[in-house]
Amino acid sequence: xSQSRGSDKSVKNIFVVGLDELxxxxxxxxxxxxxxxFHSLFTFDEVVHPDGPFDVAKACKKxxxxxxxxxxxxxxxxxxxxxxTSTMLPxxxxxxxxxxxxxxxxxxxxxxxxxRLQHQKVVPHLTPKFAAFDPFSIESDEALPLYYPFWIKxxxxxxxxxxxxxxxxxxxEDALEKIRERIQFVGKPFNQIMERADLPSEIRAVDGxxxxxxxxxxxxxxxxxxxxxxxxxxxVYGIVDSHREGKHRSSFQRYQYxxxxxxxxxxxxxxxxxxxxxxxxxxNAPFNVEFFWDEDSERLSLLEVNARISxxxxxxxxxxxxxxxxxxxxxxxxGQEPHLPHRQGRFRMAAKxxxxxxxxxxxxxxxxxxxxxxxxxxxxxxxxxxxxxEGQRLSRLAWQDAYSFEFAELFLGANSEKELLDKYxxxxxxxxFDFENEGTLDEIAH
Numbered sequence: 001x002s003q004s005r006g007s008d009k010s011v012k013n014i015f016v017v018g019l020d021e022l023x024x025x026x027x028x029x030x031x032x033x034x035x036x037x038f039h040s041l042f043t044f045d046e047v048v049h050p051d052g053p054f055d056v057a058k059a060c061k062k063x064x065x066x067x068x069x070x071x072x073x074x075x076x077x078x079x080x081x082x083x084x085t086s087t088m089l090p091x092x093x094x095x096x097x098x099x100x101x102x103x104x105x106x107x108x109x110x111x112x113x114x115x116r117l118q119h120q121k122v123v124p125h126l127t128p129k130f131a132a133f134d135p136f137s138i139e140s141d142e143a144l145p146l147y148y149p150f151w152i153k154x155x156x157x158x159x160x161x162x163x164x165x166x167x168x169x170x171x172x173e174d175a176l177e178k179i180r181e182r183i184q185f186v187g188k189p190f191n192q193i194m195e196r197a198d199l200p201s202e203i204r205a206v207d208g209x210x211x212x213x214x215x216x217x218x219x220x221x222x223x224x225x226x227x228x229x230x231x232x233x234x235x236v237y238g239i240v241d242s243h244r245e246g247k248h249r250s251s252f253q254r255y256q257y258x259x260x261x262x263x264x265x266x267x268x269x270x271x272x273x274x275x276x277x278x279x280x281x282x283x284n285a286p287f288n289v290e291f292f293w294d295e296d297s298e299r300l301s302l303l304e305v306n307a308r309i310s311x312x313x314x315x316x317x318x319x320x321x322x323x324x325x326x327x328x329x330x331x332x333x334x335g336q337e338p339h340l341p342h343r344q345g346r347f348r349m350a351a352k353x354x355x356x357x358x359x360x361x362x363x364x365x366x367x368x369x370x371x372x373x374x375x376x377x378x379x380x381x382x383x384x385x386x387x388x389x390e391g392q393r394l395s396r397l398a399w400q401d402a403y404s405f406e407f408a409e410l411f412l413g414a415n416s417e418k419e420l421l422d423k424y425x426x427x428x429x430x431x432x433f434d435f436e437n438e439g440t441l442d443e444i445a446h
Contacts, residue, residue, distance in 0.1 A: 067096055087190070130213065149216050234274040252354050257320055272291070
């Protein structure tokens with residue numbers, strides 16, 4: 001427990017961008033929660049599911065006016081959502097007169113070309129081959145200095161949106177068509193953010209309507225290091241394994257904590273994370289860094305850095321360590337050093353499962369409250385988030401990866417992997433999702 005926080009008994013007003021019910025319930029469990037008053041700054045739908053491209057300029061003006069009229073002066077503004085929230089936070093904080101990592105330090109982590117150039121300098125042995133390109137002017141993938149297969153994705157995106165594996169020319173042409181049609185949903189807001197930053201000319205030229213192509217590194221095991229920076233001190237406090245499934249192993253099946261990677265690999269991951277974050281100048285905020293490790297070649301590769309906690313991991317830390325890492329997000333925003341317990345939770349391991357389908361369908365049935373109550377009576381730690389409605393067509397869901405449709409999230413804890421996976425199978429059956437696809441039902445991905 002932070003001694004400085006313990007000596008400060010005044011109530012702190014914490015404004016949370018896109019506050020939702022699941023994360024609100026977790027925020028109320030963190031240490032010192034009795035001294036925090038949580039307020040929502042923008043609704044969940046405004047920042048996560050906007051109608052059209054998110055308007056950063058309009059949102060910042062709205063937030064500034066709302067905070068000025070609010071009776072409570074903010075002590076911190078925080079967020080756990082990916083783009084645009086993570087990249088917009090320094091703007092909101094500056095407008096409110098609050099300390100923050102610089103916008104430029106965040107862009108060094110999250111602008112995919114600038115980030116890769118930083119990685120090339122700091123951890124060249126962990127950096128795949130890459131090249132930026134303009135999807136509107138490139139005529140052929142022959143212009144890229146990469147061999148098949150490779151990945152392409154926007155310079156700034158999230159949730160694997162518009163990310164494609166390219167293994168032949170036709171796949172590249174098909175991907176370009178989809179990118180050109182939809183990149184404005186991430187390109188427009190990212191350009192509004194870039195306009196506010198002091199950027200090198202070569203980075204400013206590669207705006208949100210550009211893409212990056214990268215050498216394939218996803219054949220191994222994926223994991224994420226969670227950490228924070230406090231007054232220049234960098235701490236990695238946990239590593240979470242990411243299990244993939246589906247076509248090209250491109251869709252997440254579950255996040256599982258703690259990692260089962262060899263300790264020597266975890267130590268290398270922590271050291272690389274610290275080096276990359278230190279080089280960016282990022283400070284007094286949380287981060288997470290994604291890696292792939294190929295067990296056969298023993299090659300470690302850095303995928304990307306995110307300037308935030310992963311909200312998906314919060315219940316996992318609570319179940320295993322005893323505290324959600326929302327605690328890290330809040331304490332660093334308040335200028336405090338977080339102090340996290342270790343392995344003091346109820347379970348030895350925990351996972352977030354993502355329930356998916358790999359073909360389009362109409363949702364025929366979703367769990368009712370009785371179904372969820374029955375699950376939680378059997379497994380009290382279980383958390384369920386339903387992401388669809390009855391009668392909804394999956395292909396109309398926003399922000400999906402290119403190869404699947406995610407329709408629910410499920411968090412569970414256990415004392416062995418066998419118990420964890422058994423709980424998952426039983427819980428999924430108890431929830432009773434049902435789909436209709438030309439008469440074919442229940443094609444839930446296993």
